[in-house]
Amino acid sequence: MKPSRLFRSLALLGAIALGSVAPVVQADVLANITKSGTIKIAVPQDFPPFGSVGSDMKPAGYDIDVANLIGKELGAKVELVPVSSANRIPFLTTGKVDLVISSMGKSPEREKVIDFSTAYAPFFNGVFGPADQKVAKADDLAGKTISVTRGSIEDLELSKIAPASATIKRFEDNNSTIAAYLSGQTQLIATGNVVAAAVNERSKLRSLTVKFLVKNSPCYVGLAKGETALQGKVNEIVQKAKKSGALNEISQRWLHIALPADL
Amino acid sequence: MAYQFDFTFIPDYAGMLGQGVAYTLGLTVFGGVLGIAIGIGGAISRLWKIRPFDGLYQCYVELFRNTPFLVQLFLIFFGLPSLGIKLVEWQAAMLAMVLNLGAYSTEIIRAGLQATPKGQLEAAESLAFTRRETFFYVMLRPALLKVWPALSSQLVISMLGSSVCSQISAEELTFVANFIQSRNFRAFETYFLTTAIYFGLAVMIRQLLGAIGRYAIARRAAS
Numbered sequence: 001m002k003p004s005r006l007f008r009s010l011a012l013l014g015a016i017a018l019g020s021v022a023p024v025v026q027a028d029v030l031a032n033i034t035k036s037g038t039i040k041i042a043v044p045q046d047f048p049p050f051g052s053v054g055s056d057m058k059p060a061g062y063d064i065d066v067a068n069l070i071g072k073e074l075g076a077k078v079e080l081v082p083v084s085s086a087n088r089i090p091f092l093t094t095g096k097v098d099l100v101i102s103s104m105g106k107s108p109e110r111e112k113v114i115d116f117s118t119a120y121a122p123f124f125n126g127v128f129g130p131a132d133q134k135v136a137k138a139d140d141l142a143g144k145t146i147s148v149t150r151g152s153i154e155d156l157e158l159s160k161i162a163p164a165s166a167t168i169k170r171f172e173d174n175n176s177t178i179a180a181y182l183s184g185q186t187q188l189i190a191t192g193n194v195v196a197a198a199v200n201e202r203s204k205l206r207s208l209t210v211k212f213l214v215k216n217s218p219c220y221v222g223l224a225k226g227e228t229a230l231q232g233k234v235n236e237i238v239q240k241a242k243k244s245g246a247l248n249e250i251s252q253r254w255l256h257i258a259l260p261a262d263l
Numbered sequence: 264m265a266y267q268f269d270f271t272f273i274p275d276y277a278g279m280l281g282q283g284v285a286y287t288l289g290l291t292v293f294g295g296v297l298g299i300a301i302g303i304g305g306a307i308s309r310l311w312k313i314r315p316f317d318g319l320y321q322c323y324v325e326l327f328r329n330t331p332f333l334v335q336l337f338l339i340f341f342g343l344p345s346l347g348i349k350l351v352e353w354q355a356a357m358l359a360m361v362l363n364l365g366a367y368s369t370e371i372i373r374a375g376l377q378a379t380p381k382g383q384l385e386a387a388e389s390l391a392f393t394r395r396e397t398f399f400y401v402m403l404r405p406a407l408l409k410v411w412p413a414l415s416s417q418l419v420i421s422m423l424g425s426s427v428c429s430q431i432s433a434e435e436l437t438f439v440a441n442f443i444q445s446r447n448f449r450a451f452e453t454y455f456l457t458t459a460i461y462f463g464l465a466v467m468i469r470q471l472l473g474a475i476g477r478y479a480i481a482r483r484a485a486s
Contacts, residue, residue, distance in 0.1 A: 147432070151445030169352065169432040170442065176341075176430060183344040185351070 029098050029223075030230040038077045041067040042097040045082040049197060049254040050103040050121070050219075062254040063101045063219075066120055069246060070099070070221075073237040089114060092224055099234070100222035115225055117234045119218035120247065122260050125154040128196050128208040129188040135211040141166040147186040149177045154190040157214045182206050190214060197255040210257070218263055272447050273456065276439070283439030284460060286353075290435060291422040291468065294360030298421075299414065301361065302368025303403070309373050320369060327366035333427045335359050340431040356428040356435070364421050371413050375406030408480050415472040419465050426461075436460060 033039045043063045044051035051061035059080055071078035081097050088102045092114055103123060106116050127146065129135060135144070138161040146162070148155045150170035162168060169186055171177040174195060181189035182205045189196075189208065196208040221238070223231050241247040248259040273280075305324065308316035327335065340355040350358060379402050387401040407414075429438035440457040444450050 150441060155445070170438075171432055172430050172441070179341045180432070183341045184349060185340065185344060 028229055029227050030233055033074060033076050033098060033230075037075075038079050039071055039074060039099065040079045040081055040097040041071070042081045042083040042088050042091050042100040042102055043067055044085070044088075044102045046084065047103060049194065051082075062121055062250055063103060065250045065253070066221075066247075067099070067101045069241060069250070070101075070234060070237050073240070074233065089222070092222055095224065098223075098230070102222070103219045104222050105217040106220050110222075113225065115223045115227065115231055117221035117223065117231060118238050119220055119263050120238050120241075121219040122193060122251070122255070122257075122263055123219050124213045124216040125152075125157070125190065125192050126196075126213045127158070127188055127190045127211045129211055130206055131209050133187060133211065135188065137212050139163055140211075141188070144188055145169060145186040146188045146190055147171060147177045147180040148190040149174055154192070154214050158190050161214075181208075193255065193257065197257065200256050266451070268452060269449060270452055270456070272443065272449060272452070276443050279439050279442070280436075280456075280460070283434065283436035284464070286433070286435040287422065287425055287464065290356055290360050290425045290428065290433075291418065293357055294364045294421055294425075295418045297361040298364025299368050299372075301365030302372045305365065305369030306372035306376055309369065310376050323362075324366045324369050327363055328370070332359065332363055332424050333430060335363060336427060336431055352428075352431045352433045355431055356425070356433040359428070360421060360425060363424075364417065367417050367421075368414060371410050371417060372406065375410035376402055378409060379406060404480060408476070411472070411476040411480060415469060415476070418472065419468055422464065422468060423461065 043059055044061070045053055045059050047061075049061050051059055051063045054060040059082060064080065067080060068078055081091065083091050083097075083100070083102055085102070088100050088104065089110065091097045092100050100114075101120075103121065104110075105123060110116075127135065127141070133144075135141060138158075142163045142165045145167040146158065147169050148158060148171070150172065155168070155170060158168060169180060171180060174191070177189060177191065178195070178199055180186050182199070182203055184206070188211065193210065196210070200208055221234055223234065238247070242259070242263070251257060251259040304316075305320040307313070308320050309324075311317075336355065336359045339350060339359050340352065343350065343355075383401055383405075384397065387397040392401065425435060426437035428435050429441060432438070434442075436457060440453050444453040447453070
């Protein structure tokens with residue numbers, strides 16, 4: 001067989017294989033969940049504190065707690081499916097899971113393929129510092145020193161908005177950035193809220209309280225396109241959990257901060 | 264596909280690169296002058312066993328010659344604040360450079376002093392040189408002349424090693440290179456340029472020190 005013919009047949013085979021998976025079954029997922037009494041939820045397993053495997057080999061974290069909360073409200077048994085950030089959307093679009101609760105941010109590209117609930121978890125980059133530092137906006141950074149990891153989102157954003165008299169000290173990696181702040185070499189630190197939570201948990205040297213947000217990208221529950229019934233139900237559950245304080249409790253447990261009021 | 268070089272970023276960052284070069288040279292010159300001064304003091308103390316300095320110098324030299332420069336830098340910058348000694352990044356970088364170079368030059372200069380031929384000392388004695396004169400003209404100057412190439416090499420090594428000061432946010436040449444690279448993502452061009460600058464600096468320092476060795480030390484020693 002000539003190479004060109006081989007390639008042509010391979011391409012044909014590929015097309016057939018793709019065609020057989022492509023049509024997504026458009027069923028009412030909520031009805032299926034109620035009928036079967038189980039819900040399959042994709043959660044992270046390599047992204048603490050949102051989801052990681054605990055010492056008992058079971059996944060634990062913010063996202064897992066939210067998954068269990070939604071399962072309980074729906075009256076369904078939760079089946080956790082560990083996913084990575086690369087394959088979580090394919091798991092949803094091919095119907096392998098009903099929901100993705102995997103610290104996922106909203107983006108126009110993603111919104112073309114899947115739907116989102118209301119936000120359920122805070123995820124942002126911001127400027128943090130000790131409680132007694134009076135800083136509430138970028139202009140207040142005048143004359144202050146801020147440590148930041150070079151080339152990170154917060155570095156790029158802060159470099160644009162910080163006043164000229166602010167000293168931004170750029171470090172190679174997160175550890176040096178944190179060490180510079182903890183050892184008192186800088187007055188403030190710009191980092192993600194998840195990193196700040198981890199530092200607060202492990203070190204009592206100097207606390208990190210949020211001063212202002214540099215870039216906000218909260219987490220949403222991902223659903224397959226067109227599942228309006230399920231989307232409505234999930235939104236209702238998230239809203240209820242926000243009101244009752246159940247979500248705040250989860251935030252306190254894993255991120256050590258109160259749920260932001262504007263979430 | 265052939266790689267498309269793009270050096271158009273250079274004008275935008277020329278000022279920063281210049282500052283980076285000046286910072287690196289500053290670290291090297293400051294570290295070199297003070298380091299060699301520390302080295303001369305150390306070599307004398309060690310050779311004539313002047314207590315308590317010889318013991319202190321021994322600990323210091325062993326400590327700094329047997330630990331990585333980066334760790335010394337971290338200890339000074341991140342560690343000392345816990346003891347209440349807070350040095351900002353350029354002070355920490357300078358101190359680390361001086362201490363590191365001081366330890367190495369102590370050993371280099373000591374070797375030079377030790378290699379003074381006995382006959383030379385006896386000759387000085389027979390010519391009724393005072394102890395001071397003997398030390399400066401018969402021992403130190405010929406010793407420095409002998410070890411000058413080794414000291415020059417050590418200084419160039421220290422200059423190249425100062426690149427790790429970028430890790431504590433000291434804005435020397437490597438910091439500037441990393442900064443530019445994190446903004447334009449042109450890693451090849453940025454580090455290519457940085458390599459060329461470092462190479463130029465190293466050659467320049469070597470030539471300069473060679474000239475100093477030839478004119479300042481050799482000629483004055485002969486006169």
